Amino acid sequence: MDYAFDFALVVETFPILMRGFVVTLELWLPSLAIGLAAGLVLALARLSRSRLLRGGSLVYIELFRDTPVLIQLIWFYYAFPILIGVQLSPFTAALLALALNTSAYGAEIFRGGIQSIARGQWEGAKALGMRHADVLRRIILPQVFKLMLPAFTNRAVEVAKMSSLASVLSVHELMYQGRLLSSTYYRPFEILTTVAVVYFVLIYPATFLSMTLERRMAGKG
């Protein structure tokens, strides 16, 4: 192999990639936060006594879990505006799709977590005279957060990777900048390798954290 890796090009284009990296962060963190918060609400609907809430949340969750994220992204940019009569910016459409997708997966994590808490915890709290909502807030959810931390971290990793798909909507995030630069300079090897490395540096700490948490929890037995 006599390919000459052009380091100068990497150095030269790095600031542009970093601008994309910032957009990736702007896409990743809010969609994760909004998605998990909405996921909690959905999980509670899934576990509620109301058949309507249970059915509605089930349909929502399955729609997002059983269709490709790529479709969801494109749908929210091209199709959803026809439904609501307002054109969304590519960034808004991508953020919306990622957040809603995350909420569906987050709901399943919360649901599993809540259901894994022993019935005795509910009873112990209710016997003190606590209301259902207080039992959830004070007794159940704090244990769920701890128990499900590895799963939430995994989800964070997935969302970071999914955010690269927003490039198809021309959201100027890391992947988009990378593709743009590689076709501008005809240097896909340098540019795309750098992009991959940047993603790795972003995501590896989260994966490492997730593995550490899982190991620590397994150790507790």
Add this chain to the structure above:
Amino acid sequence: MPDSTRPPILQVSGLHKWFGALHVLQGIDFSVAAGERVAIIGGSGSGKSTFLRCLNFMEMPTSGRIALDGTPLGRTSAGKPDEVRYPESELCRVRERVGMVFQQFNLFPHMTVLENAMEGLVTVKRMKKAEARERALRELDKVGLGGKTDVYPGRLSGGQQQRVAIARALAMEPEILLFDEPTSSLDPELVGEVLRVIRQLAEEGRTMLLVTHELGFAYHFATKVIFLADGVFHEVGTPDEVLKHPKQERTRAFLERFTEFSF
């Protein structure tokens, strides 16, 4: 002595409980006067735990009525006297007044011993932290765990955990305390410390109901003993009457199984 002119503190009438096709409680009428201590005995599956759990609505009665201090609990609508609805706010108020100690302790593992004992005071009674802390510490001292306040329940022995659970219930200052087989999941050598705490409460004149297999303890603890079998009260009387001189064949047979290997 129970005051016969006052209405009973707890009154149960026509209590039935079905689990699907299983008729667990088959019409129970019963009342407790303030200061009485009731021991409920019976074989496994006799419905004794279910009966106790209906009293603070851990299980919902299928039919029948429970009254606290003369006031019937739950609401009925006109024309349907058998359909009793229990709004959450009412259940919460009842449970504040009728405390429960469980077989499996049910302590909150993410809270320290002190936080466990404070939780009801802060969340339910809306007490100020400092005040709640003071009362929780008092109750923990009483059960002999004043030195373990900052420990998490997972680090305690079963006996210690159960004593924390008792302190947690006591902190709410309930009018009635329910014990659902409080020593059944303990190693034999830890049973004594829990029973000692319960006896100490008896000496204070608290109204208590205890489901137990510890017949010896029931004999010394109770003012009244109930033998429950097949979802009905087979025999009710003083400890002496029920445990020493049972009238019913069924009660005798049950007691014999317990004394078979005693020496």
